[in-house]
Amino acid sequence: MSSIKISPSILSADFSKLGNEIQALEKAGADFIHIDVMDGHFVPNITIGPEVISKLRNYTSLPFDVHLMISPVDNFIKNFADAGADIITIHPEATSDLVSSIKKIKAFNKRAGVSLNPGTSVDKVLPVLKMIDLVLIMSVNPGFGGQKFIETTLEKVRVLRKEIDSKKLKTQIEIDGGINFKNSKMAITAGIDILVSGTTIFKENGGDLKKNIQLLKTG
Ligand code: DX5
Ligand code: ZN
Numbered sequence: 001m002s003s004i005k006i007s008p009s010i011l012s013a014d015f016s017k018l019g020n021e022i023q024a025l026e027k028a029g030a031d032f033i034h035i036d037v038m039d040g041h042f043v044p045n046i047t048i049g050p051e052v053i054s055k056l057r058n059y060t061s062l063p064f065d066v067h068l069m070i071s072p073v074d075n076f077i078k079n080f081a082d083a084g085a086d087i088i089t090i091h092p093e094a095t096s097d098l099v100s101s102i103k104k105i106k107a108f109n110k111r112a113g114v115s116l117n118p119g120t121s122v123d124k125v126l127p128v129l130k131m132i133d134l135v136l137i138m139s140v141n142p143g144f145g146g147q148k149f150i151e152t153t154l155e156k157v158r159v160l161r162k163e164i165d166s167k168k169l170k171t172q173i174e175i176d177g178g179i180n181f182k183n184s185k186m187a188i189t190a191g192i193d194i195l196v197s198g199t200t201i202f203k204e205n206g207g208d209l210k211k212n213i214q215l216l217k218t219g
Contacts, residue, residue, distance in 0.1 A: 004192070004193070004197070004217050005031035006176070006201075007174065007196045007197075008033065008196075008202075008209075008213070009036055009176070009197065009201075010198070011036045011144075012038060012199050012201070012203065013059050018056055019055075020189075022056055022060050022062075024199075024209055025060075026061075026062050027210075028110065028209035028212075028213050029214065030213060032064070032194065034065045034196045034198075035064055035065065035066045035067065035085075036069065036127070037069060037080070038069045041070070042093075042094055045143045045144055047219060050076070050079040050080050050082070051083070051120060053066065053083040053084060053085065054082070056083055064087070065078055065086070065089070065113075065174075065194075066088050066145055067115065067196075068088065068094070068135065069128070071094035071095075072094060073090045073091070073101060074104060077090075077094055078104075086110065087111040088110050088111070088112060089113030090115065090138050092114060093117075093120070093140075099131070102114070111133035113136050114128065115141060116135065116136070116137055116140055117138045117141060117142075118150050122156040122159050129160075129164065129169060132170050132171055133170070133171075134171065135160055135174070137173065137175045138153065138176055138213060139175050139176065139177040139179070140176075145198040145199050147156030147177060147178050147201045148178050150177070151183070153175070154190040159193070161190065172193040172215040176196075180197075181200075181204070185219040186219050188219040193206075197216055201213060201216070
């Protein structure tokens with residue numbers, strides 16, 4: 001049984017019926033719901049905020065894996081914690097003090113994640129690795145679904161896998177962007193724990209969510 005977890009990104013879902021889409025993902029075997037929050041400032045796109053997330057909260061008991069592509073991020077950590085996020089993932093470039101932002105997330109009893117863009121060195125996260133629950137490796141430049149997978153980002157996964165295993169940490173590694181049936185195997189071999197996918201899950205095989213989640217899990 002594959003231990004790989006799947007966190008479908010609702011960025012590729014039908015935004016006119018997000019509640020139903022989330023319920024369909026749960027039924028199809030998703031482990032998390034990946035919610036991409038974009039502010040049009042940190043990334044060149046705008047999506048949803050805490051109000052919408054609080055309305056979606058009652059549609060599922062699956063953990064909300066909230067990816068904050070907003071800056072400055074500190075001002076909104078409480079809003080997303082109150083809205084029902086379970087994991088709050090931030091980008092180091094979106095805060096002047098990464099340690100204090102992580103502590104803020106933990107203070108709300110939420111799991112804390114740090115996301116590294118393709119151009120951001122893994123050195124940014126090594127000093128805080130034991131403080132956080134998740135490292136989100138971006139395999140595309142954030143802002144849009146449906147982009148091409150950047151294979152060189154897997155090197156960061158390998159470095160993190162070694163670091164986490166050698167230090168016996170519980171930090172999980174998640175990869176996000178351009179994941180499909182061809183490259184998911186490479187990502188799994190590199191050492192990821194959680195795969196994010198939007199386009200592949202919602203668009204492949206006529207949108208058969210269950211089949212697409214299963215195919216990604218088995219790599
Ligand atoms: C991009 C988002 C990703 C994206 C993944 O900025 O962070 O989560 O939605 O979508 P696909 O799987 O379509 O690349
Ligand atoms: Zn994301």
